[in-house]
């Protein structure tokens with residue numbers, strides 16, 4: 341548990357994986373100067389060495405935050421994922437330690453959608469193979485297996501933020517769009533929903549995947565699904581590596597059933613730029629392989645830097661969990677002259693009563709209070725006015741059985 345409410349210069353922030361300058365600027369504007377930024381990810385043993393002194397951690401997709409890391413993160417207040425996906429974080433372990441995790445759910449959406457549109461054209465014209473040949477001194481001037489995308493069918497699996505953007509852009513270029521989603525979604529433009537994944541696979545010239553990494557999407561595209569795709573069709577995966585069985589895809593491409601693929605994400609991705617990338621797709625001439633750069637544009641990274649840093653500031657300064665992916669959502673307007681207490685607890689009966697008894701037992705007046713719970717977790721923000729012995733109060737709050745974290749903000753005399 342956090343031991344003390346700290347002045348901002350004592351809050352240690354560690355940002356990994358080359359988070360954009362905007363994050364540093366935003367944190368500095370918020371008064372946080374103790375920021376260390378590393379260009380790379382840390383592996384578990386490096387994290388275990390360092391995490392004990394970190395209050396706020398920023399990562400992207402390469403850093404894996406395991407239960408063991410949270411166990412060792414005695415001072416950790418919050419985590420920011422400077423990306424969309426949060427599957428690299430053990431979100432339940434974070435909850436158990438009272439640590440809200442934030443992400444940037446929209447800031448790189450357009451970048452991924454644009455890459456996919458570019459790849460559809462590259463695949464349907466066989467550009468990657470032809471370009472490699474020309475680089476090697478060859479000349480393959482041929483229309484064989486090259487098609488316009490106009491009038492062709494694009495199948496989108498996962499019709500969320502990215503899927504719908506791809507849908508709009510693809511239609512604007514004359515494609516017919518079909519989509520499959522487990523949730524009923526409003527079809528944009530002339531796009532039409534498919535009743536099943538099998539239906540989508542059987543009608544599409546290009547299939548593009550935009551689902552999150554969940555137990556249901558693991559190995560969603562394997563031998564059977566690839567066989568269900570049209571002969572000579574193409575597959576794009578810029579979602580998560582575990583969604584496609586790579587060996588099965590390599591076999592389907594080597595047999596000529598799947599003509600081309602553009603794969604940006606892999607079941608195992610190198611931890612650093614120096615590590616060698618291994619995959620059964622290496623060497624397949626019609627496979628465009630990219631190093632998980634769907635969201636890596638200057639615009640996206642700048643937007644993400646600002647967005648996630650603002651969420652971290654909101655939580656650190658005010659206790660707001662709005663936008664957290666693993667926490668009850670609480671935002672209480674700041675009241676002048678109050679001390680704010682934050683209490684994260686297991687959702688047991690009578691918790692709020694016990695929290696309030698700490699204040700009433702000290703004759704403290706609660707000026708405002710906001711509690712949100714989910715089946716496992718409760719998060720309450722309490723504003724108290726008057727002269728408050730913050731440390732004593734916070735120690736009483738921590739003594740309540742089932743407390744996961746307690747701290748205070750805006751101390752009246754520190």
Ligand SMILES: NC(=O)C1=CN([C@@H]2O[C@H](COP(=O)(O)OP(=O)(O)OC[C@H]3O[C@@H](n4cnc5c(N)ncnc54)[C@H](O)[C@@H]3O)[C@@H](O)[C@H]2O)C=CC1
Nearest residue numbers: 424425498499500501502521522550551552578579634635
């Ligand atoms: N390659 C890259 O650099 C990037 C990859 N991503 C990945 O793209 C994924 C999608 O991003 P968004 O569109 O923003 O997410 P989103 O949450 O807006 O959309 C995902 C959609 O997939 C649907 N879905 C979930 N399970 C499904 C299933 N089993 N079958 C069919 N549909 C299912 C959901 O209902 C939702 O509509 C992210 O989760 C992330 O993993 C995101 C950004 C960059």
Ligand SMILES: O=C(O)CCC(=O)C(=O)O
Nearest residue numbers: 400401423424425635636
């Ligand atoms: O840019 C990154 O580090 C990860 C991008 C991504 O996959 C995401 O935003 O989910």
